[in-house]
Amino acid sequence: MYNPRLSIRYAQALFDLSAERGEVEAARKDMELLLAVCNENAGLRQMLSSPVINADKKISVMRALFSEKISKLSMAFVEIIIRKRRESLLFQIAGKFGELFLRYMNIKTARVISAVPLQADVRGELLTLLEKQTGSEIILEEEVNTGIIGGLIVKIENRLFDDSIRKKLQNLRKEFSVNVYTREI
Numbered sequence: 001m002y003n004p005r006l007s008i009r010y011a012q013a014l015f016d017l018s019a020e021r022g023e024v025e026a027a028r029k030d031m032e033l034l035l036a037v038c039n040e041n042a043g044l045r046q047m048l049s050s051p052v053i054n055a056d057k058k059i060s061v062m063r064a065l066f067s068e069k070i071s072k073l074s075m076a077f078v079e080i081i082i083r084k085r086r087e088s089l090l091f092q093i094a095g096k097f098g099e100l101f102l103r104y105m106n107i108k109t110a111r112v113i114s115a116v117p118l119q120a121d122v123r124g125e126l127l128t129l130l131e132k133q134t135g136s137e138i139i140l141e142e143e144v145n146t147g148i149i150g151g152l153i154v155k156i157e158n159r160l161f162d163d164s165i166r167k168k169l170q171n172l173r174k175e176f177s178v179n180v181y182t183r184e185i
Helices: 005-021 024-040 042-049 055-066 070-083 089-102 120-134 164-177
Strands: 107-114 137-144 151-156 159-162
Touching: 005 024, 005 070, 024 042, 024 055, 024 070, 024 089, 024 151, 042 055, 042 089, 055 070, 070 089, 089 107, 107 120, 120 137, 120 151, 151 164, 159 164
Parallel strands: 107 137
Antiparallel strands: 107 151, 151 159
16 A cells, blocks of 8 residues: 555654664665565565554564664654555655655765766766755766767656757757748739
8 A cells, every 4th residue: 555645654654763862874774674674575565554463573574684684763664654554655754764864964866877988087077066056965877878869858856857869850840840831922
């Protein structure tokens, strides 16, 4: 069951508590580990979402897996989530926590699509420009798509900058499809 509202609420609760205790970085690492383990292990996700397995068994499994690897605060949070019967959301909560952490640290993710892999000097200039424009630290996610022919497409949050050759050709097609010629005879 995917419920974004609950995921955000629980992630926000953990974030607020960890910020209050000064353990935000530790909680982030714990949630990243939890997310990575859940991504790699479908059996764990299945066990967590199973209504047949009781909460005490799930808690004991999670303790066995994570008690030595994550902080006491994060382990207590996982146990609360399981006792509240929200363990199927644990994967989404961990993901939302990561988003909250990035916002807290003023880090934004920019997705860059180019026709060829970016060269180091271009990547550096682009990072500098984007950081200046947004006032935030930028993490670049690069994607190569030969379909754009050339240029770049940059997506940051809800903003899109499309300076690809494909887009320019589409714009030219639109311009040429409009017949501005009027016959005067």
